[in-house]
Amino acid sequence: MRTLVALARACHPAPTVAVTTLAAGLGVAAGLGPARTALLGLAVLAGQLTIGWTNDLLDAERDRRVGRASKPVATGDVAARTVVVATGAALAVSVVASLALGVRPGLVHLVLLVGSGWAYNLGLKATALSWLPYAVAFGALPAVAWLAVPAPVPGWMVAVGALLGVGAHILNVLPDLEDDATTGVRGLPHRLGARAGRVVAVVVLLAGSVVAVLGPAGPTPAWGWVVLAGVAALAAVAVAVGGKAPFRIAMLIAVVNVVVLLLRP
Numbered sequence: 001m002r003t004l005v006a007l008a009r010a011c012h013p014a015p016t017v018a019v020t021t022l023a024a025g026l027g028v029a030a031g032l033g034p035a036r037t038a039l040l041g042l043a044v045l046a047g048q049l050t051i052g053w054t055n056d057l058l059d060a061e062r063d064r065r066v067g068r069a070s071k072p073v074a075t076g077d078v079a080a081r082t083v084v085v086a087t088g089a090a091l092a093v094s095v096v097a098s099l100a101l102g103v104r105p106g107l108v109h110l111v112l113l114v115g116s117g118w119a120y121n122l123g124l125k126a127t128a129l130s131w132l133p134y135a136v137a138f139g140a141l142p143a144v145a146w147l148a149v150p151a152p153v154p155g156w157m158v159a160v161g162a163l164l165g166v167g168a169h170i171l172n173v174l175p176d177l178e179d180d181a182t183t184g185v186r187g188l189p190h191r192l193g194a195r196a197g198r199v200v201a202v203v204v205l206l207a208g209s210v211v212a213v214l215g216p217a218g219p220t221p222a223w224g225w226v227v228l229a230g231v232a233a234l235a236a237v238a239v240a241v242g243g244k245a246p247f248r249i250a251m252l253i254a255v256v257n258v259v260v261l262l263l264r265p
Contacts, residue, residue, distance in 0.1 A: 006078035007086055009070070012052035015172065019141070020045040025262045026145040036148060039097055043109055044141075046094035051117030053087045058121050062183040105147035112140035130173075130187025131166045138165025142261075156215025157261065163208035164257050170201040171250055198246035199239055205253040206235040212260040224260070231256055 023044040027037030056063070056073045063074035072078045094114060098106035116133035124133055139162030146153045173180070173189040174197055180190060189197045209231040213224040231253055238249040 003078055003082060006072040007053075007083065010053055010056045010072045010078060010083060011049050012055065015168075016045065016048040016052055019048050022258060023141060023145065025258075026142055027148075029262050030142075030145040030149050030151065032145065032148055036101065039100055040145060040148060043094055043097035043101065043106075044113070044144075046090045046097060047109065047114040047117070049090040050087050050094060050114060051121065053083050053090070054118060055121045057083055057087070062185070066179040066182050068179065101144070101148040102150065104150070105144045108140055108147060109144045113137045113144070116140075125187050126185045128188055128191060130189070131169050134165035134169035135162040136165075138162055138168065154216070156211055159215065160208050160212045160257060160261050163204050163211065164254060164261070167201045167205040167208065167250065167254055167257075170197050170204070171247065171254065174198065174201075174247060198250060201250040202235050202238040202246055202253065205250055205257060206231060208257045209253060209260065212257055212264060216264050224264070227256060227260060 020041055024037055024041040027040045032040060056071055057080060060071070060073045060080065063071040068074055073080055073083055091114075095106075095110060098109045100106070101109075116137040120130065120133035124130055139158045142157035142161050143153045146157075169187075170189045170192075173187060174194060177190055177194055177197075180186075192200055209228060213228045214220060234249050234253060238246040
């Protein structure tokens with residue numbers, strides 16, 4: 001049980017659950033049906049587990065240097081070999097479940113989502129292109145659901161996903177800027193700095209809101225205009241104030257984007 005708990009902590013549980021939940025919601029929105037939506041959720045969950053575990057494996061030495069007690073691999077709460085075996089098992093499940101959805105959605109998931117996550121872990125996280133894997137992965141997530149139907153992939157959903165991914169990347173990194181600087185990691189958020197990073201995250205997520213509300217064909221519903229006005233007001237506040245408020249507002253806008261993304265198809 002202790003090993004299982006440590007593995008759960010090492011997989012980056014919050015992002016893993018969030019992305020898996022978003023994938024399941026997209027499956028429902030696309031009309032996949034219960035069984036295939038569950039299959040999509042399994043494929044994405046397993047893929048996210050491999051991304052989280054490889055991240056902790058590759059960063060173990062960096063995490064030790066800065067004393068991150070929340071990292072089970074770095075602290076020795078779980079053996080690296082155990083995480084490697086778990087990663088291999090999760091990858092096998094992700095491959096089988098992804099291809100069971102169909103060759104096209106399966107390859108999009110494995111190459112663009114899982115592949116992007118691994119590329120980030122293997123080095124892109126420390127470059128100015130650290131945002132790119134997030135943009136590609138989140139942009140491709142709606143495509144997996146719609147290709148599994150199969151049905152044409154809404155371009156506006158891909159754009160919203162990509163913008164959401166960039167915003168999520170910046171927000172995810174901001175709390176660790178100092179530790180990452182100590183270990184030589186300088187992705188886009190590090191180059192922007194804390195204050196500018198929060199503002200950029202807000203602006204990117206606001207752009208995602210605009211696309212989510214105005215992008216779909218047909219008339220924009222009244223609630224969409226209300227949401228857009230509210231998000232614009234929040235963004236203005238976030239840019240004007242300091243402290244932790246911009247970070248919290250950006251997180252709120254990200255949640256709103258996800259909800260609109262699921263409601264607008």
